[in-house]
Amino acid sequence: MRSPTPAPTPRKTPTTPERPRRFVFLLLDRFTLIAFASAIEPLRLANQVSGKPLYAWVLAGENGREATCSNGATLRLDIGLTEILRDDTVIVCGGLDVAEATSKPILNWLRREARRGVAIGGLCTGAWAVAKAGLLEGRRATIHWENQDSFSEDFEAVRLLKSVFVIDGNRMTSAGGTASIDLMLKVIAQDHGEELANTVADQLIYNSIRTDQDSQRMSIPTRIGVRHPKLAQVIARMEANLEDPVSPAQLAEDVGMSTRQLERLFRRYLNRSPKRYNMEIRLQKARNLLMQTEMSVINVALACGFSSPSHFSKCYRSQYATTPYRERGTSGAPSETGGI
CATH class of the missing domain: 1.10.10.60 (Homeodomain-like)
Structure with a gap:
């Protein structure tokens, strides 16, 4: 008697646990380099110190070719405003003149991906772009202290805090600068434990990790x-x-x-x-x-x-x-x- 044909091995889906968590960094024109670098480096170090590909990332932008940051440096992009995976996390990197840099195609792309359930965040003034897309209404959020007064006037439905970073469900925002490190250390701790996050902080020589209860301005x-x-x-x-x-x-x-x-x-x-x-x-x-x-x-x-x-x-x-x-x-x- 012939033995039954074994069932085919199911193909791994994008949500398979073995797949690294992927971040899509949306670089707006004249984004601030320090906020972006402070977010991506903890992810790289988490991979390095764990010896595992825990995180992956791609750089996205409206033209799909390159993006220029506020200091004039240019970064090559991986993708344009294309459809991404549902379990990706979009991080909008803002900087100077974010209202001008936040075009209609960018707003439409953010809204479309949000409808598909994608987690979305903003670094520095990137929070303004996320709010402009209507994705922070009724949520807690933060933005660089210099932009808080104007943000409050523009987006009354957002619960603006003075914290260095805020995570509210599948929305996350940070105040910019080195606050991106604190945000990503929190993400790493949630995903893989405090020990790994602390090891990454040591690699960064970052010996005073802030929480979402810390204010972004000095006393x-x-x-x-x-x-x-x-x-x-x-x-x-x-x-x-x-x-x-x-x-x-x-x-x-x-x-x-x-x-x-x-x-x-x-x-x-x-x-x-x-x-x-x-x-x-x-x-x-x-x-x-x-x-x-x-x-x-x-x-x-x-x-x-x-x-x-x-x-x-x-x-x-x-x-x-x-x-x-x-x-x-x-x-x-x-x-x-x-x-x-």
Whole structure:
């Protein structure tokens, strides 16, 4: 009697556990190299120290040939905006003028792949492109601190955090720079355990791994180079109330000192009055909004605590030697600049 013909060995599908997890890095025009390199190198090292091909990656871009980063270097791409595998992870790498770099074909490609269930993330200002595609609504996310004010104005449905990175379901974002290392170490730890992630960190000589609970900016005392608790409290209150500025008298009362004492404190450590310091941080926010959003000049003024457009224009001219209207005109079309 003939023995039954053995059943054919099933072919491995893309979701077979032996297949490396693949990342598709979508490089937008003028992306920041440090954020991209800080994401791809932990994956390479995970393969190296484990002795296994745990991760794979391809570089993608709109033209499918090459992409130029913000420092002028050019990278060769592997693919264009073609259909990818459902278990791939897309990471959008942004940088300068991300609104200009985020074309309609890129938005359509992101939306199409998201509908197919692909996990999607953004590095640095890449989060703006993901949000513009409508893929962060109702989600937690982060972006480089310089772009947070304008991002909040553009995407009110996104729960923006100040963390170095955020993972919310199959969406992930990082603030840029070395924050990409922290994000990828978290991914490696989730996929293959803390021990491997720690070994990769050692290889990177990265001895202070941050979590999604860490803020991307330095503490106020570190930023201003002064360790005075009451001064830090006052500055934190100022930064939290740019739209509705708090008077120096109220700030002084809140920290238990007189207005005169507060004036002396600012003069001693920052060489300016509390009123001047508050004005400078409000104008800095205004400049970011002018250059990174399409908000009208009047709305920018209101968002930064100026009740009169003429007063706003006068203060702006005094600080930056140009008017808000000319600032926007000389910077071209409003776009998300910044990022690291």
